[in-house]
Amino acid sequence: MSGKIVILTGAGISAESGLGTFRDVDGLWTQYDLNEVATPEGFxxxxxxxLEFYNARRANCLGAAPNAAHEALARLQEGWAGEVVIVTQNVDDLxxxxxxxxxxxxxGQLDRALCxxxxxxWDAPKEMFVEDACPKCSAPATRPDIVWFGExxxxxxGIMDHLAGCETFVAIxxxxxxxxxAGFVHQARAVGARTVEINLEPSSVVSAFEETWFGPATEKVPEWVGRLLG
Structure with a gap:
């Protein structure tokens, strides 16, 4: 096998590195109203x-390390005969x-800034402040280069083009x-791609996947990659 593999990753792949998800009971997200920190209107x-919220997230990210699941996907990119495209919903750089x-x-990405x-x-500093000026236009309008709700x-x-040409689609x-x-799996199936879900527990669209692996990402992703690479 050597066809194109498109991999979608979400918060679950970084959770074991200590980066919380939206649904964590005691996570950073529960301390804030998402309408106030994750929308253009809130900004x-x-x-x-x-900016204080994203400074905290950036610090959390800088203190985290990639785990076995991230490293396994890098091995797959290196060892697979075809193209391996990683699309992530995560804003970390793990x-x-x-x-x-x-x-x-x-x-978007936590380590990037947007005017x-x-x-x-441009590359974001460790901390961003309201008075920070854009290096291009000098406006004090610095925000994280993050896609907020409503954007x-x-x-x-490019993602649609990759999905249209993939032989395997994997959601992790x-x-x-x-x-x-959440609709990527349906687009992949429409072109005849094999579909695989690797998750701690079944997702809301699990019925759309032909193959499922359930358990910690640090265990299941290396296991799946090992099977592919032989």
Whole structure:
């Protein structure tokens, strides 16, 4: 086998590295109103609160390390005869630090900054503040380069092209509740791709997958990759 593999990853692949998910009972997300920290309107109302929230998330990410699941996907990219495309809903950089290349971050990245006025992007500092000026236009409109609720995910045209040409689609650590990513499995099936779910527990769209692996990502992803690479 050597056909293109498209892999979608969600919060579940980074959870064992200590990065919480939306649904964690005691996680960082439960301390904030998502309408206030994860929407353009919330940023307009209180940019200081939003930047403080993402500073905390950035610090959490910097203190985390890639786990065996991230590293296994990097091995798959290296060892597979065909193309392996990793699309992630995560805004951390653990795939890259685990050795993966050309990762598509459809929801943006914690380590990148965006000017809300002119659209310029640059590497984010460890902490961002309201008075930070855009290095291009000098406007004090610095925001995280994150796709918030109500905004369009990045690189959708490219992702659709990859799905249209894949032989295998794999979803890892995703809830199946957030669109458009939750619909990727149906697009892959429409072109005859084999579909695989690797998750701690069944997702909301588990019935759309032909093959399922349930358990911790750090166990199941290396096991699945090992089977593919022989």
């Amino acid at each position: 307009e109302r209180n940019p200081k609160l939003v 795939h890259e630090r685990g050795g993966a290349r050309d990762v598509i971050h459809m929801h 809300a006025d002119c659209g310029h992007r 369009i995910p990045y690189a959708m045209d 650590g995703t809830s199946g509740e957030v669109y458009p990513a």
